[in-house]
Amino acid sequence: MKRLRWLPFALYVLVLAPALVARPAQTESPRPVIDAAFDDVVARYHLPGLAVGVVEDGKVTYVRTTGERIAGSGEPIDADTLFKVASNTKSMTTALLARLVDQGKLRWDDPVTRHLPQFRMHDDWVTREMQVRDLLVHNSGLRAGAGDLMLWPEPNDFTRADIIRGLAYLKPVYSFRSRYAYDNLLYIVAGEVAAAAGGAPYETLLRREVFQPLGMARCQIGAWNRAEVGNVAQPHMRQGERNVPVRADSDAIPASTMDPAGGVRCSLNDMLRWMQAWLRTEPAQSPWLSRDQRRALWLPQMPMPLSDRQRAWDDSHFSAYGYGWRLADVDGVFKVAHTGTLMGMYSAVTLLPDRNVGFVILANGEADDARTVLTEVLVKHFTAPAQRRTVAHYADELDRERAALPATRRPPDTSARRPAEVASMRRWLGVYRDPWFGEVALCASLERVRFASRKSPMLAGVVQRVGERWLVDWDDDSVDTEAWLDFAGTDGAVSLTMAKVDPEADFSYDYEDLAFKRTGACP
Known part of the structure; x- marks a missing residue:
């Protein structure tokens, strides 16, 4: 079995790169457009709470929050309220690994077994060939979400040792490195690789190498006390006309097996600092991470399917996964982004490096469609402002997509149960x-x-x-x-x-x- 090469897709992006020409920066104040979108999405989707922030040219130009940490509590959400950022944790995990690469403790092409001798995949050849980089780009050959029942729903009794042991029994459905299929378990392995290379638990390293140097002072990972930290949003689900808290935290929040894949909680202010760190591209501006490692994290590693929606809404020509980031083009502008989803908690981070712009969305309710349409309105404000598309426009498009689904993709009628x-x-x-x-x-x-x-x-x-x-x-x-x-x-x-x-x-x-x-x- 031949080892697949990474070079062809990288060359494709280099050929495409000249087309991603930076356009003049947005000069119109974002507030009226974003205020309108913010109000419309809260009204249409009845969110219990929402926080949105924008960074332009290194400065925070927009911060707005609404709603309650717990519906009906009277406790308002503000820019310091902690939200679960879910899979936006993945880019923090890869940043930690990049820091260890800068320190000479790790290489992207290290075999995983060099750091975790007990690591096994179902196929012995894949076990030998899997590198640290493969843990991060969803190319394992496993089905999307394979083994996630060891992570969710929480709480459960699975450990990280269980994850590593269980991987050997998960049968692949595709060839290794042949296609993209989203994975969480291998990010748990990546966290254990970081711990082995860095000489400390994953949670300790993330605080030391990411949160502290970037001033993300309220971000939490691992075990902590909700009463001591304070100002923590709780997840909600929609029941009839109400938002109802679900899976509420106790005062003592334990470390979670899934932390490296989706366990971080941060405030809006923390996430604005996170985006500012990424939009400072010169080493003198941000010595926290070398230029080489910044480039490595945003280098396309695995092609992703380009959906009809991306073509129609964004005029996109490529889509790929880097190290913990999704990469695409929107109206000829390079986009670096990720989303995060846990029960009753949704997040989105979007960076437009060509525009020196980034924005973050945090919600503590069922906000899948809300996140999609609000992200699209904000992206288009900076890439194609003349279109002036609204929340209603994109929300109606989603409704039409859903109505057009074939019967085989719709839930069956089980009311006679x-x-x-x-x-x-x-x-x-x-x-x-x-x-x-x-x-x-x-x-x-x-x-x-x-x-x-x-x-x-x-x-x-x-x-x-x-x-x-x-x-x-x-x-x-x-x-x-x-x-x-x-x-x-x-x-x-x-x-x-x-x-x-x-x-x-x-x-x-x-x-x-x-x-x-x-x-x-x-x-």
Whole structure:
């Protein structure tokens, strides 16, 4: 098997680069346009809280917040309120690694096993060939979101050692380095590589190498105390006409297994400092990271599919993943960006280096569409202001896209469900085991059949019958992706597989990667 080369796509970008010509900087004040978009998105999507900030030419030119940290509490969100930035953590993890490269403690092309001898992928050749850079660019060959059930929903009992052990059992669905498929588990591995090379826990290194030198004083990672830190937004989900807090923090917030992939919390002010650090391109302006490593992080490493929406909305010609950043062109302007999504928390960071502009969006509610349309309005304000497209324009476009989805991509009607009878499922009852996810029990309880995971306690619920199929109705409403249960085999050798009921649901509910075998009877 030949090792794939990185050079051709880099050459493609070098050929394309002359087309990404910097245009004159935006001179009109952003406030009227952004104020209008801010108001419109809050009104249309009924967000519990929102924070938006803009940096232009190194200066903060816009800061605005609205709403409450907890709906109905009367506690206002301000520029120092902490939000979960979710996968915007990834660019902080890669910045930490870049700092270690600058210090000579690490190389991007180091084999992962040089730092973590216990690391294994399903294929021995991939194990030997996987470099530190491969952990960061979503080219592993695994299905998108593979193994994410070891990370979410939280809290759960999976450790980073479990993640590293479990990777050996996740079967690839593509060839290594052949295509892009978003991954979280390998960022957990990257955090452990940083810890091994840096000689300290990941959380300690991130504070020392990223937060402290950049003055991101309120950012939190690892274990901390909410009461002592104060001013922390909580996630919400929409129920009817209300925003309802979900998965609220206790006072003592523990370190999380998923920290290197999505565990950072920062305020709007912190994220504005983060963007200012990236928009200072000269070493004299920002000695925190060398010019070589800045370039490395923004060098396209893995081509990404270019969607119809990117072509239609942005006139985009390329899309790629760097080290913890998504790279694309919008109206001939280079864009460096990432989003972050956790239950009830959404973030977006967008940099337009050609314009010396960046902006950040933080929300503590269900804000997928809100983030998409607000990001687009703000990008277009700086790349194609003459278009004057509004929140309503892009929101209506999303609604039309959704209405045009084929029936195979829409959630099936499960309204005729009823609790499964114990007698009808008796041949399938028992304790099952998957090699990376561990044990689940499918057992009778008070005339119902319950599914319960041993290491992920939020994955528990009552089995329902829908026609000739079974699904799990999770007890906790914040676990918002139900699963089909499919059984096969005889009494002596029974297997269980699962699949998302909604084919368009978040890929982190990677039920499709599970392959359970029955190991015993119900206790």
